[in-house]
Each structure stands twice: as structure tokens, then as C-alpha cells.
Amino acid sequence: MSSAPTPAAAKTISFFDLLVMGGWPMIPLGAMLLLAIYIFVERSIAVRHASKIDENFMSIVRDNIVNGNIKAARSFAKNNTTPVARIVDKGIQRIGKPIDAIEKSMDHVGQLEMYKLEKNLDILSVVAKAAPIFGFVGTLLGLMQLFSSIHAANEVEIGVISQGIYTKLITSITGLIIGLLAYFGYSYLSVRIDKTAHKMEVAAADFLDVLYEPVQK
Numbered sequence: 001m002s003s004a005p006t007p008a009a010a011k012t013i014s015f016f017d018l019l020v021m022g023g024w025p026m027i028p029l030g031a032m033l034l035l036a037i038y039i040f041v042e043r044s045i046a047v048r049h050a051s052k053i054d055e056n057f058m059s060i061v062r063d064n065i066v067n068g069n070i071k072a073a074r075s076f077a078k079n080n081t082t083p084v085a086r087i088v089d090k091g092i093q094r095i096g097k098p099i100d101a102i103e104k105s106m107d108h109v110g111q112l113e114m115y116k117l118e119k120n121l122d123i124l125s126v127v128a129k130a131a132p133i134f135g136f137v138g139t140l141l142g143l144m145q146l147f148s149s150i151h152a153a154n155e156v157e158i159g160v161i162s163q164g165i166y167t168k169l170i171t172s173i174t175g176l177i178i179g180l181l182a183y184f185g186y187s188y189l190s191v192r193i194d195k196t197a198h199k200m201e202v203a204a205a206d207f208l209d210v211l212y213e214p215v216q217k
Helices: 015-021 026-051 057-066 070-078 083-093 099-117 121-153 158-211
Strands: none
Touching (some): 026 099, 026 121, 057 070, 070 083, 083 158, 099 158
């Protein structure tokens, strides 16, 4: 009694093989991914450092200013390397001038600090938009090459066509994944930067309130 033939084991494809099957468009897509990862990690570290503010920072600055110890207040602010400290330090430097001039100087520093925080953030936005488009273009170019080869061979094999389409779709899938990762990274950093900007605004407002408090003799 003959036994039924066992089906052939499905051939597994490694992750590296999938990347190779995508062809040359996978190289620029990989470069976009590495660039997005680098910018996300670098900006995350910078934003995390910028958002670290000592809870007693403004209390110490207020006590020194109210007690008339302007030099100690500025020295304390200068020893902190956060955007909030640099904004307050600029305000301390302008003590004695009109409130409008102090506020304007602090606003200028705040704008500069925001520019530093948002550095290279637009590149993530570009990758989020460009990667899916580039992946789709890579797929279209691959399909054009596939059908050109079929036309030159003057024969049609369903297996060859399906395998070719499957291979070329890898670039579209890869582009979409990279675009989504870049978009989520951009959105996450934008939220973190907005929170840091809010802390800067609160600190600036608190400092201006301190200037209205009477100086103790």
C-alpha cells in the first residue's frame, strides 16, 4: 500500500533575502531609515535634556532677586544649561530696564532656543513623506522592467509574473513602514518640544511676576 505523497515544505525567505529582492531602491530607503533613526535619537536626547528643570529653580531665583542679590541669581541661572535657565538669565541681565524691553529680550532668547530644539526636525517630516513615494516609484520601475522582460521573451508565465510583482511590492511596503516610523517619531518629538516650550513660557511669566515684587532691604 503506497503512502500519499507529502507536500513539499514551503521555502522560507530570510529578512536579508527580502531586502535583496527589493533591488537597488532599497539602498536609498535604507539610508532614509538610518537618517530618521539618527535624528530621532539625537533630538530625543536633546529635548529630554532641555525639559529637565529643577523644581526649585524659580524659587531660588525669586528669593535672590527679592533679597536684592542679583549677582547670585544670575550666577545660579548661568550654571544651569537648560533653555529655561538661559531665558531667565537674559531677563536677569536686563533688570533695571523697562519691563517691555526685558520681555522682548527674553522672547528673542526663547525663539532661539526653539530653533535649537527643532533643529533637523523637518528632515523627519520629509522622510515621512518621501519614503512611501520613493517606495512606490521603485515598485513601478520594477514592474516596468518585469513587463519589458516578458515582452522581450515573448512568453507569459504566471509564476514569473506573480513572483516579479511580489518582489517589487517589497519596496512599497518598506517605504510605507519607514514613512510611518518617521511620522510617529516626528509627532512624538513635536509633542515633547511643545511641552518644553510651555515650560519656557511659564518660567518667563513667573520671572516677570518676580520683578513686580518689592525688593527687600
